[in-house]
Amino acid sequence: MKQRCNLFLALAALAAVAAGPVSAGAQAAAAWRPLLIYYSLTGSTRIVAAELGRALRCEQLELTSLRERTGFWKVNCVIDQLFDRDDVPGPVKLEIAQYNPIIIACPIWIHRLASPMRTFLDHGRIAGKEVYVIVTHQGNYGDKDEQSVRQFLAARAMHLKGYSAVLTRGTTEAEIVNATKAIIKRNFSEMEKPVSGTTNQNGGCDNE
Numbered sequence: 001m002k003q004r005c006n007l008f009l010a011l012a013a014l015a016a017v018a019a020g021p022v023s024a025g026a027q028a029a030a031a032w033r034p035l036l037i038y039y040s041l042t043g044s045t046r047i048v049a050a051e052l053g054r055a056l057r058c059e060q061l062e063l064t065s066l067r068e069r070t071g072f073w074k075v076n077c078v079i080d081q082l083f084d085r086d087d088v089p090g091p092v093k094l095e096i097a098q099y100n101p102i103i104i105a106c107p108i109w110i111h112r113l114a115s116p117m118r119t120f121l122d123h124g125r126i127a128g129k130e131v132y133v134i135v136t137h138q139g140n141y142g143d144k145d146e147q148s149v150r151q152f153l154a155a156r157a158m159h160l161k162g163y164s165a166v167l168t169r170g171t172t173e174a175e176i177v178n179a180t181k182a183i184i185k186r187n188f189s190e191m192e193k194p195v196s197g198t199t200n201q202n203g204g205c206d207n208e
């Protein structure tokens with residue numbers, strides 16, 4: 001019995017040597033496929049997303065809403081938030097399962113993530129993923145709001161790796177870009193690696 005066990009161990013060792021060394025770097029590269037998912041109603045978060053996409057060269061998915069939200073119908077945003085109403089989402093063709101980590105960029109509406117993002121996250125497609133979150137807001141946002149967003153994510157089994165906020169009230173586009181650059185430096189410096197291009201909404205490539 002002992003001899004058979006030794007033979008098995010020897011064969012296993014031989015197979016491992018034949019397969020060659022697998023470095024930690026190679027394992028990380030295999031698991032590495034970030035996806036940026038964002039929603040923007042009035043454009044500020046889209047500036048954040050554009051800078052993230054440019055710097056990280058990761059694939060991107062912009063969430064769309066089929067609910068009228070312009071002019072008077074901004075009231076729909078308020079109703080969604082106050083009554084915890086789901087969004088009516090536009091189509092998402094991308095297969096999310098193949099990506100990790102996920103970077104989420106989203107405006108704060110009435111102290112919570114905007115309903116198009118909440119609805120998307122509620123469908124569980126990000127459960128179990130490592131997640132970086134960047135919210136944009138106009139200053140009526142504090143620690144309590146951050147804690148409740150963190151709880152929302154944790155309750156949906158997301159593993160929060162980073163959380164940042166960008167103030168957009170009275171800021172220029174350049175200031176939003178600079179704030180995003182600082183977030184990238186703080187959270188994602190190891191992610192700033194070139195790949196062949198970035199992919200938009202549902203798969204098309206946006207090479208610079």
Ligand SMILES: Cc1cc2nc3c(=O)[nH]c(=O)nc-3n(C[C@H](O)[C@H](O)[C@H](O)COP(=O)(O)O)c2cc1C
Nearest residue numbers: 040041042043044045107110111136137138139140
């Ligand atoms: C319906 C609605 C509710 C909002 N509620 C808040 C809020 O509670 N706190 C805050 O600081 N900003 C709030 N804002 C401002 C947005 O968070 C901010 O302008 C954000 O940067 C907009 O992102 P976007 O331009 O990508 O849509 C709200 C905006 C809207 C439209």
